[in-house]
Amino acid sequence: MDNEIDAEALTALGHPGRLAVFRLLARRAPHGVRPSEIAEALDLKPNTLSVYVTTLTRAGILTTWREGRSVYYGIDLKRVGALVDFLVNDCCRGRPELCEPLAARSLQRLAAHRDVGARNVLFVCSGNSARSQFAEAILNSDGNGRFRAYSAGTKPNRRLNPEAVSVLTAHGHDTVGLKPKAVANFQLPGAPVMDYVITVCDQAANEDCPPLPGLPLTAHWGIARPSATLGNDRAAAFAAAYVAIAERLERFMALPVETLDALSLQNELDAIGAARVSGKGA
Incomplete structure (x- = not known):
């Protein structure tokens, strides 16, 4: 990932509403969730949710697909994994224990x-x-x-x-x-x-x-x-x-x-x- 893409992804996650959508989908990963279910769970208006998922999708964090007549949103796990790699390698100098001691100890x-x-x-x-x-x-x-x-x-x-x-x-x-x-x-x-x-x-x-x-x-x-x-x-x-x-x-x-x-x-x-x-x- 280049720095511009990293910045776009981090910017997309830097909004409380968009972050809430991401966190819900992360909890349901690797499965997808219907837009109506996301809106109900987070108490969002459909047009507000549409704006959030558009931004997250444009940043490459979310993916969308159809199953029959239903639309599903889900986390792009490969993309998010690359973002985590960037944070560990670039920001933590390849040493995750510097950034998150609790995670390292738990693992x-x-x-x-x-x-x-x-x-x-x-x-x-x-x-x-x-x-x-x-x-x-x-x-x-x-x-x-x-x-x-x-x-x-x-x-x-x-x-x-x-x-x-x-x-x-x-x-x-x-x-x-x-x-x-x-x-x-x-x-x-x-x-x-x-x-x-x-x-x-x-x-x-x-x-x-x-x-x-x-x-x-x-x-x-x-x-x-x-x-x-x-x-x-x-x-x-x-x-x-x-x-x-x-x-x-x-x-x-x-x-x-x-x-x-x-x-x-x-x-x-x-x-x-x-x-x-x-x-x-x-």
């Missing part, structure tokens, strides 16, 4: 503890009343001690969804003591340090939450909200959400996380989130 922690003990995994959805609870229960039950699973909500409900409790019980999980918790609980001193944070609903992924200690690897495994289904199909929607999460976790548990490096793990987590799930099964 060293990840490498040093790759083959020690169980990995901590936090599953996040908006209410922490169904999908993230499914993920926590399944991984703790089937992870063979390799993982310690937790769950939390960005806006936790007061109690678990009764239909979610029925599904958990039907699959043999003990629901005694389960209750929705806030993500903020895992930012407190003494909270377990996470190795992975996985959002399982789009609403939670769209929200701008402070990063958790330790710079865990993150991924988005969007699962449709079962409580949005009405009528006779509602129970089936909860059952399908459980199975869809179980299918993704089956792939996750098959990964040799003890030996994969951070970049390979990130690629695998993203691939799991992008894979189609049947939502069918026992």
